[in-house]
Amino acid sequence: MKVVISGYYGYNNVGDEAILKSIITALRNENSNIDIVVLSNDVDYTEKTYNVKAINRWKMVDIYKELRKSDGLISGGGSLLQDVTSNRPVKYYTGIIALAKLAKKPVFIYAQGVGPINNSTNKKITKYFMQKSNYIALRDEDSKNLVKSIGVTKQIEIVPDPVMGFEIENFDSDLCNDYGDSFVSISVREWTKATTDFLGKVAKTCDELVDKGYEVVFLPMHGEHDDKISKQVVQMMKNNAHVFPYDTSIEEKILCIKKSKLMIGMRLHALIFAASVNTPMIGISYDPKIDSFLKLVNQPCIGSVDNNWSSEELLKKTISIINNYDNEKQKLSVESKLLKKSAQKTAKIAIEIFKDK
Template sequence: MKMRAVISGYYGKGNGGDEALLMSLLEMLPSQVEPIVLSGNPRKTYEQYGVQTYHNRSGLAILEALTTSDIFIWGGGSLMQDVTSLASPIYYAGLMALAQQKGLKTVAWAQGIGPLNNPLTRWLTRQVLLGCTAVSVRDYKSAELLSKWHINPLVAPDPVWALTPKSVLGLADLPAPRVAVNLRSHPLLTPQRLKILTQALIDFQKATNTCILLVPFQASQDEKIAHSIAKQLPGSHKIIQLENPRQLKGFFKGVEMTIGMRLHSLIMAASQECKCSALSYDPKVSYLMEEIEIPGWDLAQLPSDPNVISTAWLEYFVNGETLLKDRIQSLTDRALMHQEILTKLILE
């Protein structure tokens, strides 16, 4: 029997990590389920994935989608956190509550819950999660929080570990060795810290003669920084922008090391046997650093001396190790556990 599922997430905003989550979800969705994606750019989402779309801010369209559907899915990521704004968790909780009110099966899928510092957002999150048919989370800290609320979620690695990669034409033509860099705008990445990191990259490139590939994951937040760094680099470099999530993941197969802020830049790189050094701006990045032993710094404790940073990068570039293939396979296999709760929906 064919079923319809409304999928809600941070889609259509040009964020490579969230688009990769959507692509992962669509790969895992049973063939009996027809996806309807709520997007900030419905036309672009339709063109990219070939799925039915509605604008995520059109109340009438959303009501129509919910009225004609069987399932509602939060499609991965850190939707329920109030560090960025209060509006985001209230919006996503409101959609979930509306779907539950209309009698849809509701799924919180591959979520990273928190930080939730406001009592209102904590209460809203708890209420809608208690009403879910199924819940899966991508890290143990989210699971710990939910256990305090007497919710027992499936815990599995981020679904992007299991996303099918696609090779990037022309990457092999760029000078080797290649090092990818992903930085994003954030209050913790102050002008002074960016200056320190840029100088460290300059020193690192001089010492290694590497080709620096600057990889914006979301143009609105990453591109300006990439251009700022690029114009100061003394050696070969290129800004790489890829919209296809499979290509974005496959890109890291041709890279020796990645210096990344964004969670999915590190997941994609590690999954493609690339060395990783992290710059954490968020607990979700710190959790990943701890889980798979990625070296790096919390941005709040970034060394003030560029030489300390460049020396650490150089040491890791020369002597660091990638994740073992068996570990990558294990993470990939476990990430596919998120598919199980989707399959159960059509069986119940």
């Protein structure tokens, strides 16, 4: 069996790379002989890292040729169909689906988070190609509700984000050893649309945590982009804080979160990593996907980047969770175990869909 995988891969975003690795692992667990081709922005990196064939995600003729030789297309996971950043994602990812349909191949929408989609034309395009897909698996109820609201009538399944199935049980690293036993991990990103100084509030909270004896470790999830903004927040602080190396592996980042007392996160996959290793979290939302995931695992959100929450509120919530650490971990464990158990099933369904093509 041969499948083509389309997503936001090869851009040095650890969340999306974790999605890809999780999907590849899950597929190989179901079929050890499966032939996988990934559409990537960095072909060499993708081939070397995941032991797959990769092709340039912009070479449509090459993509069509691979689809012709394949048993089907996996579109996802991640937040592919949205127009908050621009109109390009909807056009690109539905364009790949169009090529698969032109090649007469089945399309599996794999654990995607859909939206926001604001443009009426983009809604029509998304509806059309969702209806053409052979199976739709979305990662949260908000995505399902959006897809239904734009007129998609096909059956939609809710499945966990693939990263919930990521395992690091046998992995170890000494990169976190300098941070001690009581550190809080922080994931921030730039968000120029924010109307409040949310980064200043994060910096003030981190200063208070250091004053109380905790180490603070910023964890860049999107390469140099998050490294730059993390260092910017550290410069805003009066106390010292650490910035985890941005070019470390997925496993090393997850291990850092696992060893921390708490994750305060903006990046969705920093929060998903936390859930996968049972580390309590507090979200800072810039997108509905953050709120959706936090609801799914019953974890708190201090507010959005545009809300008038205070550093004092964030500090109070952080200390409260740390003081009730065992209970909080137990509460999260109940939610995360169910998701981890279900994550593998998505790959099994995909394999069955392609077998019956």
